Amino acid sequence: MTHVIQIALPVPLPRLFDYDSPTLPVVGARVRVPFGNRQLVGVCLGESTQPDDSYVRKPIVEVLDQESLWSPPVWRLLNWAAGYYHHALGDVIQNALPVLLRQGERASYQATTRYQVTAAGKAEALEPLKRAPQQQRLLAALQKEALLSRDIRTQEFSPSALNALQDKGWVEAVEHIPAAVQSWQLKIAAEPLQLNPEQALAVAAIGAAKKAQTYLLEGITGSGKTEVYLQAMADVLRRGQQVLVLVPEIGLTPQTVRRFKQRFDVPVVMLHSALTDRERLDAWLDARAGSAAIIIGTRSAIFTPCKALGMIIVDEEHDSSLKQQEGFRYHARDLAVMRGHEEKVPVILGSATPSLETLNNALQKRYAHLTLTMRAGAAKPARHVLLDIKNTQLKAGLSKPLLDLMGEHLKAGQQVLLFLNRRGYAPALMCHECGWLAQCRRCDAYYTVHQGQRQLQCHHCGSQQTLPRQCHDCGSTQLIGRGVGTEQLEQVLQQQFPEYPVLRIDRDSTRRKGALSQHLDDARDNKYPILVGTQMLAKGHHFPEVTLAALLDVDGALYSADFRAAERLGQLFTQVAGRAGRASKPGTVVLQTHHPEHELVQDLVNNGYSHFAKSALQERHLTQLPPFSQQALFRAEANNAATVIEALQAIANLFPPRDDAFVLGPLPAVMERRAGRYRYQLLVQTQQRGLRAQLLRYVLPQLESLPILRKVRWSLDIDPQDF
Numbered sequence: 001m002t003h004v005i006q007i008a009l010p011v012p013l014p015r016l017f018d019y020d021s022p023t024l025p026v027v028g029a030r031v032r033v034p035f036g037n038r039q040l041v042g043v044c045l046g047e048s049t050q051p052d053d054s055y056v057r058k059p060i061v062e063v064l065d066q067e068s069l070w071s072p073p074v075w076r077l078l079n080w081a082a083g084y085y086h087h088a089l090g091d092v093i094q095n096a097l098p099v100l101l102r103q104g105e106r107a108s109y110q111a112t113t114r115y116q117v118t119a120a121g122k123a124e125a126l127e128p129l130k131r132a133p134q135q136q137r138l139l140a141a142l143q144k145e146a147l148l149s150r151d152i153r154t155q156e157f158s159p160s161a162l163n164a165l166q167d168k169g170w171v172e173a174v175e176h177i178p179a180a181v182q183s184w185q186l187k188i189a190a191e192p193l194q195l196n197p198e199q200a201l202a203v204a205a206i207g208a209a210k211k212a213q214t215y216l217l218e219g220i221t222g223s224g225k226t227e228v229y230l231q232a233m234a235d236v237l238r239r240g241q242q243v244l245v246l247v248p249e250i251g252l253t254p255q256t257v258r259r260f261k262q263r264f265d266v267p268v269v270m271l272h273s274a275l276t277d278r279e280r281l282d283a284w285l286d287a288r289a290g291s292a293a294i295i296i297g298t299r300s301a302i303f304t305p306c307k308a309l310g311m312i313i314v315d316e317e318h319d320s321s322l323k324q325q326e327g328f329r330y331h332a333r334d335l336a337v338m339r340g341h342e343e344k345v346p347v348i349l350g351s352a353t354p355s356l357e358t359l360n361n362a363l364q365k366r367y368a369h370l371t372l373t374m375r376a377g378a379a380k381p382a383r384h385v386l387l388d389i390k391n392t393q394l395k396a397g398l399s400k401p402l403l404d405l406m407g408e409h410l411k412a413g414q415q416v417l418l419f420l421n422r423r424g425y426a427p428a429l430m431c432h433e434c435g436w437l438a439q440c441r442r443c444d445a446y447y448t449v450h451q452g453q454r455q456l457q458c459h460h461c462g463s464q465q466t467l468p469r470q471c472h473d474c475g476s477t478q479l480i481g482r483g484v485g486t487e488q489l490e491q492v493l494q495q496q497f498p499e500y501p502v503l504r505i506d507r508d509s510t511r512r513k514g515a516l517s518q519h520l521d522d523a524r525d526n527k528y529p530i531l532v533g534t535q536m537l538a539k540g541h542h543f544p545e546v547t548l549a550a551l552l553d554v555d556g557a558l559y560s561a562d563f564r565a566a567e568r569l570g571q572l573f574t575q576v577a578g579r580a581g582r583a584s585k586p587g588t589v590v591l592q593t594h595h596p597e598h599e600l601v602q603d604l605v606n607n608g609y610s611h612f613a614k615s616a617l618q619e620r621h622l623t624q625l626p627p628f629s630q631q632a633l634f635r636a637e638a639n640n641a642a643t644v645i646e647a648l649q650a651i652a653n654l655f656p657p658r659d660d661a662f663v664l665g666p667l668p669a670v671m672e673r674r675a676g677r678y679r680y681q682l683l684v685q686t687q688q689r690g691l692r693a694q695l696l697r698y699v700l701p702q703l704e705s706l707p708i709l710r711k712v713r714w715s716l717d718i719d720p721q722d723f
């Protein structure tokens with residue numbers, strides 16, 4: 001007998017496909033099917049209830065799995081996400097799978113390499129390796145336990161150190177095939193800290209969880225959120241259940257993982273970008289089989305099936321990297337909350353600077369609100385200083401009082417951190433004689449000057465050219481950088497404070513593999529008294545010797561058209577402030593601004609993030625902006641502006657006029673032209689979530705019949721974060 005089965009395929013079409021099959025594969029199993037003149041790997045959704053007989057059905061080629069790839073809760077999550085984001089299920093599934101499984105590889109282990117100490121290596125003392133710290137660290141780790149090749153990578157051991165130890169005959173490589181299921185039992189490797197009362201309250205509340213409760217753990221930087229995670233996890237692990245931890249950035253992961261490993265003697269897997277596809281699949285299989293106790297990863301890890309999940313933790317829940325900005329535009333924090341419901345397990349959202357969405361959910365009592373208001377250990381909160389730079393002379397963006405302050409801290413042997421969110425030497429190149437500015441030909445943007453590479457670069461389309469010698473308008477050779485970027489700041493600081501080495505951390509200085517973690521280590525070890533950097537430097541890192549942190553130029557956010565700019569500034573200021581004075585020395589954080597009287601600035605500096613965020617929420621309420629309304633954004637682009645406008649207008653016309661929903665646009669994107677393409681958008685906003693879904697379900701199926709949409713590239717973003 002032939003079954004007609006419904007398949008979700010990795011194609012961007014919002015529909016499912018029917019195929020013939022002699023057997024009935026289980027729901028959630030992969031199948032290989034012919035599609036056009038190629039073969040695709042799709043996922044079986046079961047028997048088709050209304051087979052589409054308008055075309056000749058083809059038979060499937062091969063059933064790849066005997067069982068569903070996902071646990072039922074994750075399978076329900078994927079289906080829910082496809083509905084919520086109005087995104088093709090096939091593409092949702094594609095995003096949720098390790099690359100090798102997308103390609104049709106079997107969902108089973110293959111041999112991998114395991115490194116272990118030889119008898120000689122076991123007997124070897126570590127002390128003589130003092131001169132080779134990388135080898136010393138690796139040998140110490142291997143003397144404790146054998147490591148897989150993926151552990152070598154995720155724990156950032158150096159490959160050359162590994163070679164050296166093998167050459168010495170202290171370490172050997174053996175072929176290793178992981179068992180399908182490895183069992184583990186919790187052993188506490190390091191003593192937990194004595195909790196302060198706030199921490200104890202938080203851990204107790206989480207421990208008493210009704211099964212699917214979501215918690216906002218709002219704790220100022222250094223208040224010991226991680227310790228709360230660790231102690232809350234201990235109970236879960238003790239029961240033999242797994243913990244899934246989402247972290248914003250892979251650069252931060254080694255530190256977090258080290259802390260988890262130090263505390264718990266259980267298998268930890270990391271879904272890390274440094275892994276090979278095979279290693280990633282192995283980690284995924286470990287999670288699915290229950291062999292991994294703790295699973296740590298960035299946003300896509302939220303789709304990892306777990307045999308016995310007991311808790312989900314989203315660290316830095318406000319972080320923008322949790323939202324995917326292309327293709328399937330999901331928010332991993334929101335999916336984490338949904339997954340918690342599906343799995344009936346507690347979800348902890350941790351942050352010093354919670355997003356207004358999450359804060360609102362906590363204030364509305366949808367989430368339990370746990371707060372840590374004091375720094376753990378000896379550290380005191382940083383002192384806030386507002387520097388009015390109106391009508392003052394700046395040196396590479398630095399005011400005199402700030403330079404003086406820096407001098408004091410440096411003289412005292414302390415570290416200083418300067419935040420400037422603009423990489424390159426200068427954000428524009430200008431002719432000193434006629435005012436000409438070098439503009440990217442393909443974007444509505446100026447070129448950034450990169451002095452080191454003697455280049456102009458467009459940070460929006462990536463185009464670059466050698467630094468011109470002459471003005472394109474008047475021929476003058478008097479070309480100067482306008483404004484300040486991190487590269488220039490580094491140079492000027494080096495001249496200003498010649499005896500204190502400067503370390504710059506931005507995308508340019510960390511391009512080389514391993515450079516970021518090396519830089520962060522050097523920063524932490526106070527090898528550089530002066531740290532200069534972009535966003536990268538502001539996040540989560542622990543630099544014990546930093547006592548002064550300053551934000552140089554963030555005024556743009558005060559008058560931005562983006563309604564989230566204020567929230568982001570509040571988060572940035574607080575995160576940067578959190579870098580100062582984390583250890584025993586008191587810290588100072590400086591905000592240079594032309595608008596010291598600005599309400600937001602005053603609120604932030606005088607009352608702190610928590611107060612500031614509540615006022616910002618009130619303002620969102622008054623203006624009916626998210627989270628007090630529901631948005632969806634259509635974006636479209638093409639080489640011709642008129643076509644884009646026409647396309648979005650055609651979409652807009654499909655929305656029935658209503659009082660409780662509005663459709664705004666087509667409006668130009670903030671950067672109307674990028675890489676030669678014109679970009680416009682259409683904003684849909686409703687009061688109720690249900691209405692948004694209903695309207696989109698009505699409009700989206702009609703888009704296939706709009707020929708104009710074939711002339712543009714368009715996408716739909718639910719709960720857009722960027723405009």
Ligand code: ADP
Pocket residue numbers: 193194195196199219220221222223224225226227228376377
């Ligand atoms: P957060 O994650 O909130 O920024 P951490 O968990 O990193 O804070 O804690 C900051 C520092 O305080 C760490 O060095 C940590 O070991 C220490 N710490 C945390 N809780 C305690 C405690 N109860 N007693 C002593 N030190 C603590």
Ligand code: ZN
Pocket residue numbers: 431432433434435436471472473474475476
């Ligand atoms: Zn000129």
Ligand code: ZN
Pocket residue numbers: 440441442443445458459460461462463675
């Ligand atoms: Zn450009």
